[in-house]
Amino acid sequence: GPQIHRRTLLLTAYSGPVFFHILFYYCQAFIYGTTFQHTASQILAFTLITLHFAKRIFETIFVHVFYRLTVSFYSLYLYLFHYWLLSGVFMAYYIYYPGTCSSSISLLSSALETEETSLYFLSAVWIFAELSNFETHLILANLRIRYPRPIPKGYGFDLVSCPNYFFELLAWTVITLITRSLASLLFLIAAGLHMWRKAARKHEMYKKEFGSQYPKYRKVLIPYV
Template sequence: MVLLFLRQPPDPKLPIANLPSVVEVDRENASVDDLVNAIRLPTNLSRSRIKIFLASSKTVLVPDSPLNAYDLHDGTRVLVKDLGPQLSRRTLLMTAYSGPVFIHILFYYCQSWIYGSNFQHTASQIVAFTLINLHFAKRMFETMFVHVFFRITVSFYSVYFYILHYWILSGFFMAYYIYYPSCVGSPSMSAIVGSSSSSKSIANGICSSSVSLLSSSADTEETSLYFLSAVWIFAELSNFETHLILANMRLRFPRSTMPSRNVLVRRAGGDPSSQSYNLRSLSSASQLASTMVSYSARRIPKGYGFDWVSCPNYFFELVAWTMIALITRSFASLLFLTASAMQMWRKAVRKHEMYKKEFGTQYPKFRKVLIPYIK
């Protein structure tokens, strides 16, 4: 048994009322969930709102992981943070990824209602429509069957960012300009890359393709589409492989196999015997048997792509979206690619620094952040 001192971070945005000052836990048999329950009962906070981390190292205590995986001893200071209203991560991601699929289908098939005329889509528009929907279908499949999340909830307020990024930028904004019936009337990358392709009027029912990398000839256009699509397929399959590697790094086991756990909570001061009480895991046997949880000690990711950069999943996704931007030659696609690159770069730098701090000299020095051999 060890005594842990619970504190809130300095100047917390959401102060926690009735937070226990001292918690006594069985380090060998208890889990982080037991500690969360000890905090949840007196504070009336939901489990998803509670974040626990060590005051000394800022190491986060992962839900459902055993306490003996962490450096805990008598007197260890543990910080408790109220994360605010939470939303299921899978629900949020499924909502974010399904939005663009519906929006692109709407703009692709409802031509007369949106653009005021029926017209024939170009080869580049057809390919872009197919690849974009396949990408988000893949993301939804990964969310449901591949990804293993250490924290299964996210802040409720993050939904606004996801709606802006996926529904607005990759949804309405990209779809409107990618499937626009006249290449002259829509912002195009043709001015940047110097494409010589000409456009036809809506009345003719045809929008000339601007996918050609060198000229407007049909042969060059078809060759470009094949090449860009092949690179896109390679990038998406590579991205999927890196997600499998990350998921397989985490050991899965049924929660019902975990040993019986007890936690003693005691407020500081007074007679300990009169202010201590016993807490047991509150989940029912049926919930324990039906719930799968994940935990493993953090390890250095290795394998396909990880020998080059810390976040190859981000790198391959950016390659895929670059191919779509070249296929569509739309400023909308370029804007979404830029926004995605900035976001992924920020997350990749943070993860790279976390790896170096956690593993020290064991982490490969030659491994870059996001772009192989460059940065």
């Protein structure tokens, strides 16, 4: 059937959320029928989400090495649903809705004394997760240009087969805690299930490819689980 270049697919998918979050964040009067001051949580969520997808676009252009250059054109519709609709329109509409994210992050704020402190803490965790995800992508890219391909090692790979997915899930968990939005939670669940399925498939592929050489103690996605 019709094929689409994988890089084109990913660039199309990742550009959607950037556009929609900018649209919903800045076009308040047009979308919500009123203008208002964004809360600290909304401002932070907007910043982190747009940076996340900007990073994904950068990696797609400059970092990722693809084994298969093309995929079925049908994949484009699945990616558009996942990224444009779920993490784009659906999340953006509810995250930037007037009054959303205005209350404190109760449990975390109580533990850290103030909401401002909790947002700084969550930002630090998000930065760690994104930088770690980037590092694992660099490791994978370097491995894919070597033949025969060695067993992935270092920075998370000694614990799980797909630390890149683990760190991305951590980043989206932070977004969910910041926004306290059902839309964010639903996307986290959808993304988590999708990444778990891909990680399980990759885990089995590694075991089949490397046989007894592949470390038996490595988990699929979450360390020690």
